[in-house]
Amino acid sequence: MNEATAEFALLILGSVARKLYPSERLVRENRWGAWHPYLPFLGDEVTGKTISVIGTGRIGQALIKKAVAFDVNFICYDPVAEAKEFAKKIQEEMDMRFRHGFTSEQRGIRYASFEEAMRQGDYVTVHVPLMREGESPTPTYHLINEKTLRLMKPTAYLVNTSRGPVVDEAALAEALKAGVIAGAALDVFEKEPLPADSPLRDPALEDRLRLFNHFASAGRITRLSTDPAKGMAGRTVQGLMDVLEGNYGGNPANMPYVVNKEAFKS
Numbered sequence: 001m002n003e004a005t006a007e008f009a010l011l012i013l014g015s016v017a018r019k020l021y022p023s024e025r026l027v028r029e030n031r032w033g034a035w036h037p038y039l040p041f042l043g044d045e046v047t048g049k050t051i052s053v054i055g056t057g058r059i060g061q062a063l064i065k066k067a068v069a070f071d072v073n074f075i076c077y078d079p080v081a082e083a084k085e086f087a088k089k090i091q092e093e094m095d096m097r098f099r100h101g102f103t104s105e106q107r108g109i110r111y112a113s114f115e116e117a118m119r120q121g122d123y124v125t126v127h128v129p130l131m132r133e134g135e136s137p138t139p140t141y142h143l144i145n146e147k148t149l150r151l152m153k154p155t156a157y158l159v160n161t162s163r164g165p166v167v168d169e170a171a172l173a174e175a176l177k178a179g180v181i182a183g184a185a186l187d188v189f190e191k192e193p194l195p196a197d198s199p200l201r202d203p204a205l206e207d208r209l210r211l212f213n214h215f216a217s218a219g220r221i222t223r224l225s226t227d228p229a230k231g232m233a234g235r236t237v238q239g240l241m242d243v244l245e246g247n248y249g250g251n252p253a254n255m256p257y258v259v260n261k262e263a264f265k266s
Contacts (some may be wrong), residue, residue, distance in 0.1 A: 001217045001232060006062035008216035009125055009161040012185040013051075016210045017123070017157050018043035044122075044155070044182070046070045048105070052121025054114070054143075055128035055162065056083045063125060064090055064109070068097070074109040077117040079128055079138035087111065114143075118151035123159065130163035146171040149180055157183045161216045164189040173199035176208050185210040228257055 015021065019041055026032045033040075050073045053060045061083060064074055068090065076087065087109050094107045118124060132141045144158065145168040152158070158181060160167050169190055175181055186200070192214055194200065200211060217223070217232070225231025228238035239257035241247070243264075248254040252264040 001222055002058040002062045004219040004222040005059050005161055005216040006066060007219075008187065009059075009063055009127070009159055010066055012161075012187065012210055012212065013123055013125060013157065013159045014046060016159075016183045016185040016208070017046060019207070021210060022207045044157070046072065046123070048072065049122035050075060050120055052077070052117040052124045054117060054124060054126045055079070056086070057127065057129075059161070060125075060127035061086055063127065068093060071097075071103045071105075071107060073107050075117045075120050076109065076111045077114045078111075079114075079131070079136070079140060079143075082111045084111070114148075115151055118148055119153070121156055122153065123157050124152060125159040126162045126166055128162050128166060130165055140166050142166070142168040142171075144168060144172065146174070149175040152181050154179060155182050157181065157185070159185045161187045164192065170199050173202060173205060176205050177202070183208040183210075185212070187212040187216045188214055 020043075022041060023043075046067075047070050051064075051067055052075045053064060054077050056064070056076050056078045057080075060076075060078075064076075064086075067074075074090070076082070090109045094103075094109065097103050098106045112120070126144065128140045128143065130141065131139045133139050140163075143166050144160070149158075149171060158167075158172070164186075166188075167186070167190075172184060176184060186209070189198070189200075191198075194211065200209060221230055222232060224233055226234040226237070228234040235257045239255065239259070242255040242258060243252060252258045252261045255261070258264075
């Protein structure tokens with residue numbers, strides 16, 4: 001699931017930045033006119049830009065590993081713990097790519113404050129768990145709100161594949177209308193399915209806002225593989241078998257595919 005979600009986040013980042021939807025619509029609506037440098041709009045490249053990764057757990061790290069090939073810089077923020085050893089290995093890979101001529105410029109990865117990550121990123125991709133007030137000293141409910149959106153560059157894009165309530169949707173809709181940021185792509189929402197009266201459905205946002213149906217992990221292998229290391233189906237079955245057969249010494253705390261370990265009493 002981690003790999004599929006990271007892959008999807010990177011793909012929808014590209015889809016909104018490179019204007020794939022408006023471009024396809026020109027063709028489908030038979031409005032593709034004569035060639036012009038602006039065609040009649042331009043997308044934004046990913047190569048050479050800065051990606052701010054908000055949350056560097058398993059999915060955030062998986063995205064970083066994939067995005068290295070785009071020759072980008074990374075600014076990272078995590079509300080719980082910094083994956084410094086992981087960042088060190090990524091920097092080593094970036095250094096190697098530069099030494100061997102795979103990139104024309106030296107790229108880097110570093111941790112920063114949340115505010116700096118929001119300010120500096122050309123793309124801000126969110127991968128944090130939902131933590132409300134009282135649940136954590138660093139809650140993430142509405143972490144992306146009117147105030148924090150205004151920290152972003154007007155040319156920047158927001159991607160959220162974490163949890164819907166991490167983003168204040170009304171604030172995001174207003175920010176897009178006002179040109180506070182360039183665009184956004186969302187796979188998760190405060191209420192799912194997305195209500196008919198959601199401000200995100202405003203037709204004025206159509207070209208700058210891509211919306212998806214909580215689809216990030218919906219890959220064929222990720223959902224259906226019977227291999228517990230790859231598929232959710234296999235993982236579920238293996239978790240049941242481990243409990244029922246008393247594997248790992250009968251201790252659920254040691255069972256890799258049992259999620260709610262705290263529900264079992266020794």
